[in-house]
Amino acid sequence: MELQDIDLNLLVVFNELLRQRRVSTVAQTLGISQPAISNALNRLRKLLGDELFLRTSKGMMPTPFAESLAEPIGYALGAIYNTLNATSTFEPASSNRSFTVAMTDIGEIYFLPALMKRLAKEAPGVTISTVRNYPDALRDAMETGQVDLAIGFMPDLKTGFFQRRLFKQRYVCLFRKGHPLAKSGMTMKAFLEAEHVAIVAEGTGHGMVDAAIQRASVPRRVCLRVPHFVAVGHILQTTDLIAVVPQAYATRTLAPFGLDSAPCPVKIPDITINVLWHARNHREPSNQWLRQLVFEEFSQ
Incomplete structure (x- = not known):
């Protein structure tokens, strides 16, 4: 296939379908009719020999082949756009x-x-x-x-x-002010005896906390697992549970929730x-x- 065989507008339609997944939305974004979008997609299907997008209840879902094209086509269009607008400025x-x-x-x-x-x-x-x-x-x-x-x-x-x-940033232990640990200090013994709330935070780097604690063969007494950090301050504020959290989170929650923090006795890599x-x-x-x-x- 040669470059002269490809209409650049077809790739623009392809990129917008990847981004928005609905023909009607793409038509509105590009300022053309829905039949024109469908026609462009059919032309691209014939050109590339793949369905590219399949209609589902969640919109136009890309095929594996279309997904493999997403990064190089997106990068190429971005490079063209940036080149043509190289002299443009942004006035915040x-x-x-x-x-x-x-x-x-x-x-x-x-x-x-x-x-x-x-x-x-x-x-x-x-x-x-x-x-x-x-x-x-x-x-x-x-x-x-x-x-x-x-x-x-x-x-x-x-x-x-x-x-x-x-x-x-490092990881620290977080607990309420007045917690017995505030006086005795966060020793390894205290860490083992305390009851913990564990934050799963799937899809983030926070999973390394559990992995590091397991590698150290430290058996935590986990009484509660939550999928995110939103409720952690509220939970710690009214219980004797402790949590291992990033320093940035501790910094923002100490005063609003009346909490205290201490270095974690288990070695967890900085992030x-x-x-x-x-x-x-x-x-x-x-x-x-x-x-x-x-x-x-x-x-x-």
Whole structure:
């Protein structure tokens, strides 16, 4: 197949279908009719010899072949767009740009208050939406442009991504003020005797906590398991349970929930918190601006 055999508009339709999964939404985004979208998809199917998208109750789902094309086509279109708009600039003070940022619930607790305060001063018209995705889904969303940035500990995002380190953090033990441990100290003996709430946080790097504790052959008395951090402060505030949490989470919850913290007696590797972005957005002016703002506000 030669490049002259391909209509670039077909790849634009393909990329939007990957991103939005509905013909009607893609037609609205591109400003053309639904039959025109269907016609473009049929042309691309014949050209590539694959169904590419199948109709389901959840929308147009890509075939394995279409998924294999997602990253290279997304990157190529992003490179073309950035090249053609290389001289464009981004004016944050007058922009109404909407950004989508992937982060965990810890990220929302730690980053959003300061980030929104900064945006209110420098870019009052800019809006932020946050999402939480498992690594594979996040990779696809960033490749197709659904997500602009990701912030957090995300070791699975490698090929095709850039990253910039914000800070490193350790894990600490968190418990209520007045807890017996506040007086006796968090010794290994106290850690073993305490009752724990364990945070599963599936799809994030927090799973390394359980793995590190298991490798150390430390038998925790886990009385409660929760899927995220949202309720942990409330739980610790009114019980004698303890939790092993990242320092950033502890920093934001000590005062509001009347909690205390201590170094964890089990050796758990520090984690690196990064801001990550896909190569397609590497030179895009508004993305560059937001990345720099995040770095200035949170890098240590």
